[in-house]
Amino acid sequence: MFVDSHCHLSFPELSSRLPEVLAAMQTAQVHQALCICTTLEEFETVHAIAQSDDRLWATIGVHPDNEGVREPELDDLLAGAQHPRVVGIGETGLDYYRQGERTVADMAWQRERFRTHIHAARQTDLPLVIHTRSASADTLAILKEEGEARGVFHCFTETREVARAALDMGFYISFSGILTFRNAEDLREVARLVPMDRCLIETDSPYLAPVPYRGKTNSPAYVPHVARQLAELKGLSVEAVADVTTRNFEQLFSKTTPLV
Numbered sequence: 001m002f003v004d005s006h007c008h009l010s011f012p013e014l015s016s017r018l019p020e021v022l023a024a025m026q027t028a029q030v031h032q033a034l035c036i037c038t039t040l041e042e043f044e045t046v047h048a049i050a051q052s053d054d055r056l057w058a059t060i061g062v063h064p065d066n067e068g069v070r071e072p073e074l075d076d077l078l079a080g081a082q083h084p085r086v087v088g089i090g091e092t093g094l095d096y097y098r099q100g101e102r103t104v105a106d107m108a109w110q111r112e113r114f115r116t117h118i119h120a121a122r123q124t125d126l127p128l129v130i131h132t133r134s135a136s137a138d139t140l141a142i143l144k145e146e147g148e149a150r151g152v153f154h155c156f157t158e159t160r161e162v163a164r165a166a167l168d169m170g171f172y173i174s175f176s177g178i179l180t181f182r183n184a185e186d187l188r189e190v191a192r193l194v195p196m197d198r199c200l201i202e203t204d205s206p207y208l209a210p211v212p213y214r215g216k217t218n219s220p221a222y223v224p225h226v227a228r229q230l231a232e233l234k235g236l237s238v239e240a241v242a243d244v245t246t247r248n249f250e251q252l253f254s255k256t257t258p259l260v
């Protein structure tokens with residue numbers, strides 16, 4: 001049984017054929033998926049999808065790339081987090097890849113937005129789903145400054161030093177289909193170093209379909225291909241990777257496990 005710790009079922013490529021996507025999950029033994037929110041405007045749809053099926057969960061947050069959308073206030077995030085099946089805050093973080101002509105100083109709004117999410121995570125005791133691209137130093141520095149937060153660095157593509165720093169702060173590292181790409185040897189090297197009890201797997205679907213589906217529309221049913229690659233790197237069985245990553249997911253997103 002696999003868990004897809006990061007997917008975007010609310011995006012039209014997937015939401016337009018949700019029954020088919022869910023049936024494929026079943027066939028592929030993917031028994032849970034976390035539906036990630038990227039704007040406040042989108043939250044209602046993300047949440048409705050998570051409510052529609054026992055296997056699905058949701059987050060509340062505004063992606064650092066999204067401009068011209070409603071800026072999240074702390075109260076917006078706290079209110080979203082109250083909803084049933086909302087188990088995390090994000091995706092949030094920093095992304096300087098698309099800064100274009102702007103300087104890092106011009107991206108202060110992203111850092112403010114990130115801090116707002118960290119405050120929400122602390123107040124709700126929910127984990128952060130962190131997106132970082134071309135901005136790892138600032139991402140780590142802000143997390144350090146803010147202190148006391150837990151979560152996952154999703155779709156990890158950074159160096160071993162960044163992985164080490166994230167692990168030292170108690171964060172999990174999530175690997176996507178990129179791990180299966182032919183030119184991703186550096187990332188596979190990083191994955192070899194991340195202890196299994198801190199690894200998660202994800203699709204980030206509809207993007208980044210793993211080999212052999214590279215370039216096609218991705219979906220949660222493909223997460224076993226990420227598990228298979230990770231198993232190969234770790235010298236483990238796919239079943240063992242499925243078990244550990246499921247346990248890690250349930251530990252981090254503990255609202256997914258009912259208290260008994």
Ligand SMILES: [Zn+2]
Nearest residue numbers: 091131154155
């Ligand atoms: Zn992301």
Ligand SMILES: [Zn+2]
Nearest residue numbers: 006036091204
């Ligand atoms: Zn995402």
